[in-house]
Amino acid sequence: MSLLKTLVERYIQDGQPVGSRTLARDSGMNLSPATIRNVMSDLEDLGLVTSPHTSAGRIPTPQGYRLFVDRLLSVKPLRHSVIERLKHSLDSSGQERAIDSASSLLSEVTHLAGLVMLPRRETVILQHIEFLPLSANRVLVILIVNDQEVQNRIIHTDRDFDPEDLHRVANYLNAEFAGRELGSIRQRILRSMQQTRDDMHALMQTAVEMADQVVRTSQTHDYVIAGETNLMNYEEMADLEKLRQLFEAFHTKRDVLHVLDQSIHAAGIQIFIGEESGYSVFGECSVVTAPYRVDDEVVGVLGVIGPTRMAYGRVIPVVDVTAKILGSLLSSE
Amino acid sequence: MSLLKTLVERYIQDGQPVGSRTLARDSGMNLSPATIRNVMSDLEDLGLVTSPHTSAGRIPTPQGYRLFVDRLLSVKPLRHSVIERLKHSLDSSGQERAIDSASSLLSEVTHLAGLVMLPRRETVILQHIEFLPLSANRVLVILIVNDQEVQNRIIHTDRDFDPEDLHRVANYLNAEFAGRELGSIRQRILRSMQQTRDDMHALMQTAVEMADQVVRTSQTHDYVIAGETNLMNYEEMADLEKLRQLFEAFHTKRDVLHVLDQSIHAAGIQIFIGEESGYSVFGECSVVTAPYRVDDEVVGVLGVIGPTRMAYGRVIPVVDVTAKILGSLLSSE
DNA sequence: CTTTAGCACTCACAATATCAGAGTGCCAAG
DNA sequence: CTTGGCACTCTGATATTGTGAGTGCTAAAG
Secondary structure, eight states, rough: OHHHHHHHHHHHHHOOOHHHHHHHHHSSOOOOHHHHHHHHHHHHHHHHHHHHHHHHHBEEOOHHHHHIIIIIIOOOOOOOHHHHHHHHHHHHHTTTHHHHHHHHHHHHHHEEEEEEEEOOOOOOBBEEEEEEEEETEEEEEEEETTTEEEEEEEESSSSOOOOHHHHHHHHHHHHHHHBBHHHHHHHHHHHHHHHHHHHHHHHEEEEHHHHHHHHHHSOOOEEEEEEEGGGGGGGGGOOHHHHHHHHHHHOHHHHHHHHHTTTSSSOOOOEEEGGGGGOGGGTEEEEEEEEEEEEEEEEEEEEEEEEEOOOHHHHHHHHHHHHHHHHHHHHHH | OOOHHHHHHHHHHHHHHHOHHHHHHOOOOOHHHHHHHHHHHHHHHTTTTSSSTTTSSSSSSSHHHHHHHIIIIOOOOHHHHHHHHHHHHHHTTTTHHHHHHHHHHHHHSSSSSSEOOOOOOOBBBEEEHHHHETTTTTEEEEEEETTEEEEEEEESSSOOHHHHHHHHHEEEEEETTTTTTHHHHHHHHHHHHSOOOOOOHHHHHHHHHHHHEEEEEEHHHOOOEGGGGGGGGGGGGGGGHHHHHHHHHHHHHHHHHHHHHTTTTTSOEEEEEEEGGGGGGTTTTEEEEEEEETTTTEEEEEEEEESSSSHHHHHHHHHHHHHHHHHHHHOOO
């Protein structure tokens, strides 16, 4: 029923339970309140709306929202100027800060909390490796992968290596393996280990193992959140205890990541309404996500989290285009 | 008057305005409520206590707190086991994660929010510099300073340099300047620029300038906060709007940094009560800080922030020893 | 001069009552 | 199927009252 649409829209607009009279006026269908009431009764039986008490209007249930976003929602495309603005602010922040900016932008534009999962690529290509001796048996390993990212980590070695040794090893590795995928490098080295075994190989192994670990832990998923404080402006978030738990969940990251993970393989926009996500912490909240792709590979998810009563019609396109913009910005153009 | 002490202690304990009867009982001085009332009247005239309304007990004013912490407070030293626990958790987290751990620890132990300013050393000693070509006119500069820290940044150069050039420059810089302080290096290079000017020098200049910038921005002070959510458990933080502003201040960082800055040169524990910090955002809050020193140089501040009504007697020693432990952990042993 | 008991007074807070308004459900008529 | 009418329900605002904790002041006692 398109009445549900009007009801949800109205409720999203001003957060008040909406009664039959207002609905009659808003629907534009020239129906009397009484008719509306009958319909409402039906909708209530279907579990799409409830009334907080006998004599209040109706509010949508989670199922109501679900139906609304799945079928009824009319997404108004963003005005061009807005898109340009997004694009511009994201561009001007540079690649390194792009993730943070995207998160902030999302939160600013939607007045919700912005989430951006760090990109994680399936294939990690070694571009360059470098060793720097720090002190006795502490070696700094610098790794450039995927054309952009720089990773470094200190490793402790069994014995001291002098600078020349390190240099030789680095040269060897670079000559041999630059441009290859990290996993395959690891295997190769392990294999050649079995033939000749000397200290150099041990070093290389540690190094590659470390590289693997670095990449893998930075891959352990992590995300950036911005604008949590926006959430405090919604009356539905007034319950301090609930809010605390929510913020703690943001901090712990585990649950949020799990939700984001669920949507990484979705085709496009994904929406979790209320407890659909499976976590009661997000009880009164909805999450709107979109995966973003770098060089045609999906590498992460971004989105927003906010009260169930959010302006889906506006939020969805924002999340959508932000994902696209971020993706193309991160791609090697 | 030691009555003020009892009053503040009592108020800190259970957050209720304390009346003459309870105070008479707690003070242990065998005075009748009536006498207490007279004294209270005096204290009120001195501006040390107020009553929220005519017929409630008294609560300390900021000035009352001030006097309390300055003169009256009896700091009970931490139990040895607690110190050990702190030391142990901090040790086991390793140097890189030490800052984060310290912050978390502070918040966990005190049930407040923990703050740790990133260490900043006055003298930054260049240990090693390295250039890696990334692509046409993008060069990755890697900087090792102060024996521990690795910084890297990508710079864009005017013209392409081939790897040999870069290598030569790096070698030169390392041979010439390793072990020197960064600022002096910069000056030296600028000076020698005036004599011979060629592309290499331009590169060097950019690099050193960048180095300076990197160090300076990482120096721009930044801090790590943990356990903000703890603050939501205090009833005095119930005002959502105030809380929002506070959290936003945490996010913006500017105000907090300014407060921390103020206390970096204090001899030891420093306490800001309520608006003493000069920011109304921290209205109902107190900040307890202690500078921490690495290799006998003060490099940062850590502390906690929480409601004015906090258990100073317990919080102070915690902040104190945490500062000491962190300092010694970060020092080259 | 300090301490104490006594007493009237004040005020917040909780419990209770009252009322208006919004909205419903249902029935009977169009 | 839709509509008007009507009784009914329930919330939320506002006013009323009572209770208890705690005060300030005065006058007596140490």
